[in-house]
Amino acid sequence: MQAVLMRTFGEADVLRAESVADPEARAGWATVRLKAAALNWHDVLVRQGRYGSPLPHVIGADGAGVRVDTGEEVVVLPSLWWGDDESAPGPDFEILGDHRWGTYAELVRVPVDCLAPRPAGLSWDEAAALPLVGVTTYRGLFSRGRLRRGESLLVLGAGGGVATMAVSLASGVGARVVVTSSSPEKIAQAKGLGAAGGVLYTEDDWPDQARALSPGGAGFDLVLDSVGTWRDSLRCLRHGGRLVVLGASRSDSVVLEPRPFYFGQYELIGTTMGSPRDFAGLLALMDGNDIVPPPISATYPLDAAADAHRFLEAGAGFGKVVLTQP
Known part of the structure; x- marks a missing residue:
């Protein structure tokens, strides 16, 4: 698969598209063929080395695409292993793309309970932009x-x-x-x-x-x-x-x-991030109310992730920046 691989921490130009191995199948996990991946400021901090991510690394928390094994259209919840206590995340909590390869790629592997159906009426770009900020x-x-x-x-x-x-x-x-x-x-x-x-x-x-x-x-x-x-x-x-x-x-x-x-x-x-229960509440709220979809400020192809980061860091946009797949 193609992925944006980061071999060192630093400025946006450390993000370079390369060919890497597809994720291997694993019980309790699913592989998603991504249609779009949205940027977050959190990605910039990961790129700068603030979270001690392993190298080489594929960053990215947000994504939407097609589940490979079932063909379902899904969005990815990047909140992994929140735990049973709704008041705060547990000791195993992490954000997708911090220590496990994330969504700046054609494929991503995530726990099955971190997938939800793509909300009706949202484009792939809007769906990818929803999970983390939502x-x-x-x-x-x-x-x-x-x-x-x-x-x-x-x-x-x-x-x-x-x-x-x-x-x-x-x-x-x-x-x-x-x-x-x-x-x-x-x-x-x-x-x-x-x-x-x-x-x-x-x-x-x-x-x-x-x-x-x-x-x-x-x-x-x-x-x-x-x-x-x-x-x-x-x-x-x-x-x-x-x-x-x-x-x-x-x-x-x-x-x-x-x-x-x-x-x-x-x-x-x-507060920070949210649990699967919070995500279910978000989707229910959007389904039952007239909620404007996430605004998209700019889109870039996957191999232009460095340019997308520069745009995000400039702060001139309004809404989300999204990497799209052909």
Whole structure:
């Protein structure tokens, strides 16, 4: 099979298409002939060596294709061996593409319980773009964040995969959604997914501007923070609100004042990825509501994975970047 093989860690040019052996059959596992594989920022971190992946290595967590043994059209859940405790992943948990070869290939082998039918109405590109950001966002908003119809939500960073998914899911179930972005164009695109409005986080007073867009200016019920700006996020919450944290793309450390935090009765909730049960909840939610499919920012052929990574890292796109198969 053809695969994008990484023989060393580094910049995007370490990703090169090569011919490698097909995955071998294994009890309890299935091989999927991929139609598309979506990129995630997590892939960039794996490429940089942040997760100590074995070399040579094929990265990639997201994919959709045809199950070789049955002919079923499936999507791949990249959350492996979550465990029996829904509150947090168990000690054997890993993400597909971290230590086992992932989806930047014509074929991928995964545990059978990590496959689900391709959702009706989604193209191959949209289906491939769904699993990681979908299950991560569903868990953050609903399993952990307890978002309900009629509540208000602030989503930080309008253009990324999690952010665009959050706008689609939350607005689809009847929440009022506001976004932040560095670009008026991305705010306009977020409105196309169901957001009520947005503010530019490049302006110093953006938390005040965002709060002014919350119901009655009292603050949001929930803030979804994938960037790590907790202090500013807390300023956007109503008293008793919930801050859900699932990333740290702009900050590796945070200093919080304890008294305003506990007097505000805030909740700080950490989350990442999601379980098979979360994924089933996501698919059921999409089936029962008018949810906008994941927006696709750009597509590249498999052998142009390095170019796809450069596009992703430039941050100019809105939505997901996808590798397609002929």
